[in-house]
Amino acid sequence: MLSTNQLGENAKEASKALIRLSTDQKNKALQLAADYLTSQADFIIQANARDMDAAEANQVTGALLDRLRLDASRIEGMATGLREVALLDDPVGEALSMKNRPNGLQIAQVRVPLGVVGIIYESRPNVTADAFALCLKTGNAVILRGGKEAIHSNKAIVHVIQQALKEAGIPDAAIQLVEDTSRDSAVAMMKMNQYLDVLIPRGGAGLIQTVVANSQVPVLETGVGNCHTFIDEFADPQKAIPIAVNAKTHRPGVCNAMETLLVHQSVAEAMLPEIGEAMKKYKVEIRGDKTVTSLIKDALPATEEDWRTEYLDMILAVKVVGSLQEAIDHIAEYGTKHSEAIVTENYSNAQRFLHEVDAAAVYVNASTRFTDGYEFGFGAEIGISTQKLHARGPMGLKELTSTKYVVYGNGQIRG
Amino acid sequence: MLSTNQLGENAKEASKALIRLSTDQKNKALQLAADYLTSQADFIIQANARDMDAAEANQVTGALLDRLRLDASRIEGMATGLREVALLDDPVGEALSMKNRPNGLQIAQVRVPLGVVGIIYESRPNVTADAFALCLKTGNAVILRGGKEAIHSNKAIVHVIQQALKEAGIPDAAIQLVEDTSRDSAVAMMKMNQYLDVLIPRGGAGLIQTVVANSQVPVLETGVGNCHTFIDEFADPQKAIPIAVNAKTHRPGVCNAMETLLVHQSVAEAMLPEIGEAMKKYKVEIRGDKTVTSLIKDALPATEEDWRTEYLDMILAVKVVGSLQEAIDHIAEYGTKHSEAIVTENYSNAQRFLHEVDAAAVYVNASTRFTDGYEFGFGAEIGISTQKLHARGPMGLKELTSTKYVVYGNGQIRG
Numbered sequence: 001m002l003s004t005n006q007l008g009e010n011a012k013e014a015s016k017a018l019i020r021l022s023t024d025q026k027n028k029a030l031q032l033a034a035d036y037l038t039s040q041a042d043f044i045i046q047a048n049a050r051d052m053d054a055a056e057a058n059q060v061t062g063a064l065l066d067r068l069r070l071d072a073s074r075i076e077g078m079a080t081g082l083r084e085v086a087l088l089d090d091p092v093g094e095a096l097s098m099k100n101r102p103n104g105l106q107i108a109q110v111r112v113p114l115g116v117v118g119i120i121y122e123s124r125p126n127v128t129a130d131a132f133a134l135c136l137k138t139g140n141a142v143i144l145r146g147g148k149e150a151i152h153s154n155k156a157i158v159h160v161i162q163q164a165l166k167e168a169g170i171p172d173a174a175i176q177l178v179e180d181t182s183r184d185s186a187v188a189m190m191k192m193n194q195y196l197d198v199l200i201p202r203g204g205a206g207l208i209q210t211v212v213a214n215s216q217v218p219v220l221e222t223g224v225g226n227c228h229t230f231i232d233e234f235a236d237p238q239k240a241i242p243i244a245v246n247a248k249t250h251r252p253g254v255c256n257a258m259e260t261l262l263v264h265q266s267v268a269e270a271m272l273p274e275i276g277e278a279m280k281k282y283k284v285e286i287r288g289d290k291t292v293t294s295l296i297k298d299a300l301p302a303t304e305e306d307w308r309t310e311y312l313d314m315i316l317a318v319k320v321v322g323s324l325q326e327a328i329d330h331i332a333e334y335g336t337k338h339s340e341a342i343v344t345e346n347y348s349n350a351q352r353f354l355h356e357v358d359a360a361a362v363y364v365n366a367s368t369r370f371t372d373g374y375e376f377g378f379g380a381e382i383g384i385s386t387q388k389l390h391a392r393g394p395m396g397l398k399e400l401t402s403t404k405y406v407v408y409g410n411g412q413i414r415g
Numbered sequence: 416m417l418s419t420n421q422l423g424e425n426a427k428e429a430s431k432a433l434i435r436l437s438t439d440q441k442n443k444a445l446q447l448a449a450d451y452l453t454s455q456a457d458f459i460i461q462a463n464a465r466d467m468d469a470a471e472a473n474q475v476t477g478a479l480l481d482r483l484r485l486d487a488s489r490i491e492g493m494a495t496g497l498r499e500v501a502l503l504d505d506p507v508g509e510a511l512s513m514k515n516r517p518n519g520l521q522i523a524q525v526r527v528p529l530g531v532v533g534i535i536y537e538s539r540p541n542v543t544a545d546a547f548a549l550c551l552k553t554g555n556a557v558i559l560r561g562g563k564e565a566i567h568s569n570k571a572i573v574h575v576i577q578q579a580l581k582e583a584g585i586p587d588a589a590i591q592l593v594e595d596t597s598r599d600s601a602v603a604m605m606k607m608n609q610y611l612d613v614l615i616p617r618g619g620a621g622l623i624q625t626v627v628a629n630s631q632v633p634v635l636e637t638g639v640g641n642c643h644t645f646i647d648e649f650a651d652p653q654k655a656i657p658i659a660v661n662a663k664t665h666r667p668g669v670c671n672a673m674e675t676l677l678v679h680q681s682v683a684e685a686m687l688p689e690i691g692e693a694m695k696k697y698k699v700e701i702r703g704d705k706t707v708t709s710l711i712k713d714a715l716p717a718t719e720e721d722w723r724t725e726y727l728d729m730i731l732a733v734k735v736v737g738s739l740q741e742a743i744d745h746i747a748e749y750g751t752k753h754s755e756a757i758v759t760e761n762y763s764n765a766q767r768f769l770h771e772v773d774a775a776a777v778y779v780n781a782s783t784r785f786t787d788g789y790e791f792g793f794g795a796e797i798g799i800s801t802q803k804l805h806a807r808g809p810m811g812l813k814e815l816t817s818t819k820y821v822v823y824g825n826g827q828i829r830g
Binding site for chain 1: 520
């Protein structure tokens, strides 16, 4: 088993080769890796069976167990993902600007690979293939540190992809797995400034906070989402109610789901009972302030803690506010700067909300569920950033690049 | 004296007001602050005298003492700086993209202020006014933590600017100074994730490394520069020699000055003696390998340490290399990814160097001294980033912004 520093050294070497690859070479390697995943599906499924056995022995059941399971169809899904990334535009080499200076210097700002990307994740084994595809497409080497529960599946997936890379004539250290899944290896990665250009934590709030607090490597923080929808006094109920229901119930376990609904007092009486009925169909538990509990049957009283909670479940906090300002203030106090929506027909209120609410994505008259790389048209997603540096919101291929200034001279010296 | 957390709280409140200011309001405030600096120059000079007295009592002399000195002309220079920033385009509100999605959602990516910027600096007191101007223009509140040696000057400058802000109807917490110049206050700032959106260290390598290693707040790392110039076998001596001399001698104490000259062996004999003569006129001490010491009179032998050293002085390491590849490898091994130049008339060699050398700025046939926000046409500079996330190379106004996605819907829900 290689040490994390040896993995770092290998990745750095590989990244020097990756920077020289043409887009065609990268795409062919992605297609080849997809073919290998399909043809070696049985090998991966056998490895996955060991993880599944261990999970069942540890009493893991239900959705958690299902997330871990790989079958032929899910492996084909991974392969399709690789082929889709091959079809996307390559951002590397794109010039963001090109200027002539008065002294004749030509200065271009050009997208380049970041170099070596580290990812610490707790997610399903398909993340292993997805992350590789996005990193290879952008000319980055990737070091993956997945969870203990998926270690055999991850080793098999990485092994299969490395075979494809070898056949494609690309250094197989373009993808490497940290096989030590102890806390030590995660800590070691956080100190690998020398090798890692960025570290991306993907998983629960605990993992993300640990990485943000302890990493010496620059971090791309992915998202905790305590998202709000504000139904303004000028909201159209025909839009407001479906948007609120969709934002809460479409997929409650993800970061762009709504957690708190804010309703202007002047429409509370007209809309809350209907909202309560609509949510009831999805078995949503409602926790609200006094007005809410008086207007929605079965609603429980909310506590201060409810305004802060990302339930990731069929639970919704509901609060009646006296004004747009109160809604904006509530979001500033309790939000996590992920996705925030207003439902209104009033132009000035919409503009004010969009301008003053500080979040990665701000919406008028749409569900917060759209904060997603695919929905935004990026064709891929490595995560959703809730930080303000480098990338904010859904991160696709461009967010896995840096830039360099390329300066063309003909003998200029500074006077 | 307010605690750093109180300063953070104030800055956060101020940033909410700053986000609402029009470009006109910000520009008027900058002009007013410039007028105040001019009209209250005597007050600032008196405060500066206390710093100068303390420095002299501490045996500070020469360039260091001169850096600290403020007189009417230098204060006028600060005021001019503020007026120049007022004339620059405001990046806030600029849309980087605007797309219609198939479902009718309109998605714009728009520049927004970062929020609250923290700057830890050791530099001259004029940085206080410069940093304020760039932050106000981009709608950011700034918390400044300058050095002990300039504390009275910094307090006076901040006080004068705050008076101007009050007159302009802008919260004076848009600029705040950390008056505690102990190590404690710097450490406290590194933990202020709750209030600071970014922390920028400006100063020596020791300060920058401490902040990078310890900050929980995202850092914009500014630059240590171990910069190289490579004279290729196909270099035009008429360009190569002036470029090398300029890169070394024009201002040796700054990060974009050349520290090591690499010369292809096939032109060493023809060019090194002349380079030695040219450098001698500027009293440059040369440290080189055996070929260098045999071709340049008075050249000292270089050690491994010389290839790693950012001299920031009239000292130059010189190495003869056998190939372009050797030059690229040397730069990869010893460079700090700041500014790297090749001098050549050969197209393919130029392209290869520009493509394969990993640095914030790569040059062909020009002096590395051009890596500078003003020279690049940004009209301003908050520092030069040598990291790969968020900003790389000279940072102007745009680098002090983040983005948000603004999504215009008409009732869309996710299916």
